[in-house]
Amino acid sequence: MDMRDIAKLAGVSSATVSRVISGSSLVRPETVARVRKVIEEVKFFPNNSATTLKYGRSGTYGLIIPDITNPFFPEFIKCFEAIVVENDKEMLMATTDFHSGRMQQSIRRMLIRKVDGVALLASEIETEPFEDLIQNRVPLVTMDRGHTANGLSDVAINNKSGMDQALRHLKEFRHKKIGYIGGSAGLTISDHRVEAFIRALKRIDIVPRPQFIKVGNYRITGGVAAMTELLSFEDRPTAVLAANDLTAIGAMRAAMKMGFSIPDDVSIIGFDDIEMSDIVHPPLTTLRLPRFELAKAFFDALEHLKNNPHAQGEQHNVKTTLVVRESTGPAPKRRSK
Amino acid sequence: MDMRDIAKLAGVSSATVSRVISGSSLVRPETVARVRKVIEEVKFFPNNSATTLKYGRSGTYGLIIPDITNPFFPEFIKCFEAIVVENDKEMLMATTDFHSGRMQQSIRRMLIRKVDGVALLASEIETEPFEDLIQNRVPLVTMDRGHTANGLSDVAINNKSGMDQALRHLKEFRHKKIGYIGGSAGLTISDHRVEAFIRALKRIDIVPRPQFIKVGNYRITGGVAAMTELLSFEDRPTAVLAANDLTAIGAMRAAMKMGFSIPDDVSIIGFDDIEMSDIVHPPLTTLRLPRFELAKAFFDALEHLKNNPHAQGEQHNVKTTLVVRESTGPAPKRRSK
DNA sequence: GTGAAAGCGCTAACAA
């Protein structure tokens, strides 16, 4: 069943059917009605691959994420999918699992399916895989790499203001010894966040202590491991910032398991504000990263690059806001234990 | 850059290039090598839409899920994506958000993109949306609808054995008053599970009490609401089964908020075994639904239908296993109000 | 306002 069949049934040519479907204004209303009726009756669906072949563009945006198991990403995907579909486009999702082989493969999938652009939320240190995308003139929007180029835009998370909010909050509670549990070492996003943390610390006149800065893995296990180390110091932090909520939740578990109470002995602040953070005990104070805004920023950036193939990429910005719940409180007066 | 370009560079015809790419054995090894070299050099990616157009099949399987925010689904998607990609196919994911308009739209997306089959994990009561799929001879594999037909297979979750395990476990703890919090009313999956619950109850000689059977929404909120009702009865259940883990977690929260302790006052059993269930307090006893097996069952069923277009659909089965953690314990000896 | 026809890139039947 193709447009020619519809054309025959409606007594017109396939060109007219095409025009009706694409909503061209050049067709007489009666003709439109007649064609529409036939389309309805036989439940005709145009074959997208023909259009893609003809145009060289598929109307699909690729989305590459590291770990769909981290609740932040499903929430993001949901928003991104909604925006994409609402704009009559399609989404092609790929997961890398933090694995560079899977990353290569994902990019290959994008290229083969002729996506109109790629939103890359899994920034690895290696830029090599991007090359193929750039070389094939596929618009690319990265997250928090702070680097733009021709056909390459970036959506940055405003770490500075977020960190400032978090640290100001802790300062009001008189915390002086503040730790940080980062993401995986070597990923640019996590490096950026560590740096932002150190600078923000200095801004509130606290001298950063290297031993208070630990690396995690963006998962609960990483938070558990890092927090266990932090709390076994004789001179331990009274507050800890985590690179994401999962890490923070792991940190909370570790602290509680070691007999510390939250927030009386240690305050903990997460990052993302996943749904779960409101459910754990105590509910987690966290820097909320607004998914919808973020998804919209990616989509807009992609559209812009697609429609302006020779334009320089743009640097976008999404702000976080501090959501104060119950995992933060006044610094302990004296050492307990 | 297309196959003709490669052909020219390699001094062969485009047909030969095609043969090399598809791994035909008819090409002389030296020719293969020469063509491969050119492909490597210019980093050529075949245009999938041309193949799709030619074949009428896209090498893509659709996956329709209700709610990517429920942690079970990301875990499932991850497995399904891995299997699909490993088999050199593609996955097209769509979320319905339990909304029938989104369902229609998702199916439309599948049809337009010429998917080779659809895995439908969001079974609504209405069969109407499927019609388009069936009519267009798109293989369809549903979850737990227990109905097969031409080009329609089903993967059932063995509710019977799961329920039996759960109830036997509770019986050993001398529970007599057992409640159930289902999914959304009207969805066939949840109806099936309620029925399975009632039958399993009878099998251990407990007379089901209608007021102990509540409806939820597959989310935490539903569990909270239903559990609050269940526990406000004078004569309240001492154990509750939930339709999924999120519901069970909501139930736990409600119970704890009302001052009941788990499992001393009420035992709770979930369903799915999402990662979170091991993290909540107390860790949740639950019926584990193995994602990888489930994903594999869907994939195999799809492949089978695709390769045997005129075959009758098959009924597959996936078994659950009871994971005993700390949310279940002996029934309270006497009323603790 | 509508139709005819070329061509997007690939594959497979057929020819050589």
Add this chain to the structure above:
DNA sequence: TTGTTAGCGCTTTCAC
């Protein structure tokens, strides 16, 4: 073993 060619379904220019 390799090449030639028709055609998958759609869009769009050009002609009417």
